Amino acid sequence: MVGGVISDIYHHQDRSAPMALFAGAAIFGTGLGPLCSGLIAQHLEWRWVFYVQAIDGGLIILAVCLFFKETRGSVLLSRKAQILNNWYEARESEGLFGVQIPTEDSGKTRMESQRIRWRVKSDEERVTLARMISISCYRPFHLLLTEPVVFFFSLWVAFSWAVLYLTFSSIPLVFETNHGFNIEQSSAVFAAMCVGALISTLISVYQERVAKHYGKAVSTPEGRLYFSCVQSILMPVGLFWFGWTSFPSIPWIVPTLAVGCATMGIFSIYLAVFNYLADTYHRYASSALAAQGFCRNILGGVFPLVTKAMFAHLGFPGASSLLGGIGALLTLVPWVLVFYGPKIRARSKFASVRRTPCVTIVLVPTDGILGACE
Numbered sequence: 001m002v003g004g005v006i007s008d009i010y011h012h013q014d015r016s017a018p019m020a021l022f023a024g025a026a027i028f029g030t031g032l033g034p035l036c037s038g039l040i041a042q043h044l045e046w047r048w049v050f051y052v053q054a055i056d057g058g059l060i061i062l063a064v065c066l067f068f069k070e071t072r073g074s075v076l077l078s079r080k081a082q083i084l085n086n087w088y089e090a091r092e093s094e095g096l097f098g099v100q101i102p103t104e105d106s107g108k109t110r111m112e113s114q115r116i117r118w119r120v121k122s123d124e125e126r127v128t129l130a131r132m133i134s135i136s137c138y139r140p141f142h143l144l145l146t147e148p149v150v151f152f153f154s155l156w157v158a159f160s161w162a163v164l165y166l167t168f169s170s171i172p173l174v175f176e177t178n179h180g181f182n183i184e185q186s187s188a189v190f191a192a193m194c195v196g197a198l199i200s201t202l203i204s205v206y207q208e209r210v211a212k213h214y215g216k217a218v219s220t221p222e223g224r225l226y227f228s229c230v231q232s233i234l235m236p237v238g239l240f241w242f243g244w245t246s247f248p249s250i251p252w253i254v255p256t257l258a259v260g261c262a263t264m265g266i267f268s269i270y271l272a273v274f275n276y277l278a279d280t281y282h283r284y285a286s287s288a289l290a291a292q293g294f295c296r297n298i299l300g301g302v303f304p305l306v307t308k309a310m311f312a313h314l315g316f317p318g319a320s321s322l323l324g325g326i327g328a329l330l331t332l333v334p335w336v337l338v339f340y341g342p343k344i345r346a347r348s349k350f351a352s353v354r355r356t357p358c359v360t361i362v363l364v365p366t367d368g369i370l371g372a373c374e
Helices: 002-009 016-043 048-067 073-093 121-125 129-146 148-178 183-188 191-213 221-231 234-243 253-330 332-346
Strands: 099-105 108-120 359-364 371-373
Touching: 002 016, 002 253, 016 048, 016 148, 016 183, 016 191, 016 253, 073 108, 073 121, 108 121, 129 148, 129 253, 148 183, 148 234, 148 253, 148 332, 191 221, 191 253, 221 253, 221 332, 234 253, 253 332
Parallel strands: none
Antiparallel strands: 099 108, 108 359, 359 371
């Protein structure tokens, strides 16, 4: 939901920095989790890993419920309409009506007071809760299967996320086998992911500031992809680097730096996908992001299960090279959209038209509805 909320709050030209902070926090937390878990498991009972997570999650949910405000445009319009209607009713109870409307009576024009009520179009079209739930469950898969942009971006980010989660198994396997690390020491390697996420976040925010300084604000969704076309190469580079420097004779810091390099590439992919889908699908951004989120988390859950078998059969260099080759092939995705993105978006009924919430003003005299204008 986070990407959809950010797309609600910020205009597309101001969205890069907030998205970068969100992406950086997500990937920083992905490295921070096993880093802290290793320390807890080494010095406390392993169940405390889950106790700490439950405490943190509970506090954050409480903070969201207490301090987080509504962002959806149609809901905000409904609340505004209700406030205005209550205000008009209070005035009318004192004999003060809303507007003076000119009317014809026996050839003479006179002014007649008319009541005003505000209605939001989305309220009139709102369906039942069951219908809304069914749409929320159906639309992401519909976009995934019918929108090429959603499908290939979901494939790209799902693979990169799977590589990120594969490190949960591969880092302990490599560093405990080849370098004799214990749980705490191998978990400390995940600090490289945190550092990579911080560096990438700072670079992305700096790039946004430089672009605005020189008047190069992003005007099209494809403008979000220029940096990622280059930076996403860091993921396959980091994978090859990690695989071919994981030997016991090579210092442990070398493959650790490779983890940070791959993380920076994953960050650029993650940020590009969120920005592009939010810019392209507007009011359907949450559904498009839900589609890629489904694919991302499915592969993210599967890859750690096969890591040990893959690395055992192919070897550390071979397994990393296989993943790096697939990652290198998928770096073609943003290049295709840079050149053909506008044509692809023009054929989409979800992406081609920007839709905004609409307010309907209804003038209501005492004997019925006079008329409405949108």
